[in-house]
């Protein structure tokens with residue numbers, strides 16, 4: 001049984017926080033395929049404490065299964081502490097501090113990956129947040145700022161000392177953004193450095209990758225990001241392979257379409273038909289990857305303005321898939 005602080009997780013597979021993707025609808029889908037730990041999109045601590053409606057909606061984790069980590073970002077310990085208190089009031093099981101976002105606007109404000117450049121300041125942030133809330137506090141870090149400044153082990157150690165109860169690491173530097181390969185060796189080093197659970201992240205695209213990361217690095221959990229876009233089934237595949245060594249068959253086209261439709265319904269329920277439709281276009285493009293006529297279907301998806309139009313497209317794909325099966 002993996003525990004983060006006092007939070008017991010049902011397995012060793014987490015879904016990565018992804019702005020623009022891991023909203024409530026997608027989190028529920030990921031949980032329905034067994035995912036043991038989901039994260040919200042990153043949320044600005046400043047925006048939270050102004051209680052902007054849109055921001056509070058991103059932090060809403062009500063009626064979700066445990067365990068949900070709400071990820072906040074900022075550069076001021078007091079603001080982060082106040083934001084943490086608020087997200088716990090809204091139901092967060094875990095508060096995660098973003099120390100990895102590479103976006104220029106964010107790092108210019110001293111937030112996200114900028115914290116990797118000042119490990120002591122980052123640790124103060126952890127102390128302030130850990131003192132403010134009773135739920136576990138975790139951090140998500142990168143390898144370091146750039147190739148000359150790989151300091152994830154130092155940041156991880158200081159964060160753990162300051163009260164972080166798990167360390168998630170995406171072992172690319174801020175400078176790398178998402179290019180090159182994630183350096184799993186650094187996950188192994190962080191695991192050796194700290195005694196709190198380590199969550200390894202980066203380039204897991206299959207159940208075999210997930211198992212291999214655990215075997216190679218000794219990490220306690222794996223965190224899957226891009227690999228689960230349009231493919232939440234990867235959650236159950238990874239869990240099965242990690243726990244039982246069993247490789248599950250890939251999801252059938254009809255199951256993919258059923259998940260896509262469920263996802264569409266949830267998105268429209270939580271965000272309304274207009275926004276739900278707009279935001280689902282990118283998800284549906286992922287779900288139909290590998291389907292016959294995927295390219296022309298994507299064009300139609302992008303031109304759809306109502307959930308009914310998207311529903312019709314999915315229905316047609318379903319009929320095509322059934323014909324192929326028979």
Ligand SMILES: Cc1cc2nc3c(=O)[nH]c(=O)nc-3n(C[C@H](O)[C@H](O)[C@H](O)COP(=O)(O)O)c2cc1C
Pocket residue numbers: 016017018019020021040041042071098099100101140170201202203204223224225226227
């Ligand atoms: C579209 C997108 C949005 C992301 N948003 C966040 C975020 O809000 N917070 C965060 O810590 N990381 C964010 N990340 C980074 C991922 O959590 C993860 O560390 C990265 O994608 C590497 O994992 P992967 O190879 O499994 O995708 C984002 C990544 C992508 C592709």
